[in-house]
Amino acid sequence: MRINKYIAQAGVASRRKADELIACGNVRVNGAVLKEPGYDVDEGDVVEVNGHRIQAETKKVYILLNKPEGYVTTVSDDRDRDTVMDLVEDVDARIFPVGRLDYNTSGLLILTNDGDFAYRLTHPKHEMPKTYRARVSGVLSKEKCARLENGVDIGGYVTSKAKVSVIRGLPKSTIVDITIHEGKNRQVRKMFKAVGNPVQELTRIAIGNVRLGRLAEGHYRKLTHEEIEYLKNS
Ligand code: URA
Numbered sequence: 001m002r003i004n005k006y007i008a009q010a011g012v013a014s015r016r017k018a019d020e021l022i023a024c025g026n027v028r029v030n031g032a033v034l035k036e037p038g039y040d041v042d043e044g045d046v047v048e049v050n051g052h053r054i055q056a057e058t059k060k061v062y063i064l065l066n067k068p069e070g071y072v073t074t075v076s077d078d079r080d081r082d083t084v085m086d087l088v089e090d091v092d093a094r095i096f097p098v099g100r101l102d103y104n105t106s107g108l109l110i111l112t113n114d115g116d117f118a119y120r121l122t123h124p125k126h127e128m129p130k131t132y133r134a135r136v137s138g139v140l141s142k143e144k145c146a147r148l149e150n151g152v153d154i155g156g157y158v159t160s161k162a163k164v165s166v167i168r169g170l171p172k173s174t175i176v177d178i179t180i181h182e183g184k185n186r187q188v189r190k191m192f193k194a195v196g197n198p199v200q201e202l203t204r205i206a207i208g209n210v211r212l213g214r215l216a217e218g219h220y221r222k223l224t225h226e227e228i229e230y231l232k233n234s
Contacts (some may be wrong), residue, residue: 001056003027003039003047007115009056011094012049014119026050061093062223063111066215073100073109084109087218098122102186107132107204108212110223110231121207121231127181128234131206132188133167136197140166140174144195148178154190162191173200208234 001009007018007027019037021027027034028048029041041047047054067073071082075096084097088111095111098118112118121128145164152159160182167175174197178188189199205212210227223231 001041003029003034003041004037006041006047006056007049007054009115010047010049010054011096011113011115012054014115016119017115021049059093060114060117061091061095061112062114062117062228063088063091063095063220064210064212064215064223064227065109065111065220066212066217067101067106067109068217069104069106072103073097084111088220099183101204102189102202105132105202105204106217107202108207108210109204110207111220117228117232122183124182126234128208128231129179129181129206130183130204131177131179133175133177133203133205134188134192134199135170135173135175135201136192136199137173138197139169140164140176140195140197144197145176147195148191152191152194154184154187154194157184159184159187159191177205179206207231 003022004015004018007013007021008015013021022034022037025033026049029039030046065084065087067084071084071087073084075083075085077083088095093113095113098110098112099122101107101109120126145166148164149162151161159180163179165177167177180187188202192199209230210223215221
């Protein structure tokens with residue numbers, strides 16, 4: 001198997017990132033720094049990335065987790081906060097979160113050991129739609145919905161087209177679904193703040209057609225074969 005694919009299958013990095021690691025001299029095969037980017041790994045080769053031995057995993061795992069608030073979407077945290085990895089400890093593969101959700105955002109998070117899948121899903125050029133359900137303060141007027149849909153300035157960046165549906169009004173807040181096609185840092189929070197209705201609660205409920213459904217917070221399930229194929233081909 002070609003070395004960049006081998007590294008991706010080990011869940012260390014996407015193929016493209018693997019090529020960079022090779023170019024930077026961070027990959028060793030049988031103790032020697034690899035010079036040849038197209039190297040084919042032989043059975044019995046010892047492959048190291050940044051000094052750590054890696055092994056290609058053949059079995060791919062795709063998990064859909066309902067992340068609760070109060071967890072970071074990283075594999076480890078230097079501030080010792082809970083990470084989403086604490087919620088999937090019994091999965092027997094070296095999975096990692098695909099993309100990120102804020103510490104205070106709950107909802108749909110995919111974890112996998114497939115580096116190529118993760119890379120494709122998060123690459124901006126694919127513009128995978130992501131839908132969030134938000135509770136925002138105050139009343140969200142039709143005019144504000146139109147502004148959110150057409151693009152708002154979130155601090156030097158004007159958001160692209162979005163879809164907004166008010167679900168219901170509460171005495172002092174509004175429940176609203178918003179679908180965006182990009183993933184700037186804290187984008188949804190910034191968008192609602194920009195129109196004067198700060199987010200009080202935020203949950204991601206879908207990535208494309210893959211929905212969170214009724215999965216309880218902190219629980220996870222495997223993605224179905226159809227969902228995996230759909231995400232791979234979107
Ligand atoms: N937008 C946000 O503001 N936060 C998230 O976690 C995801 C999208």
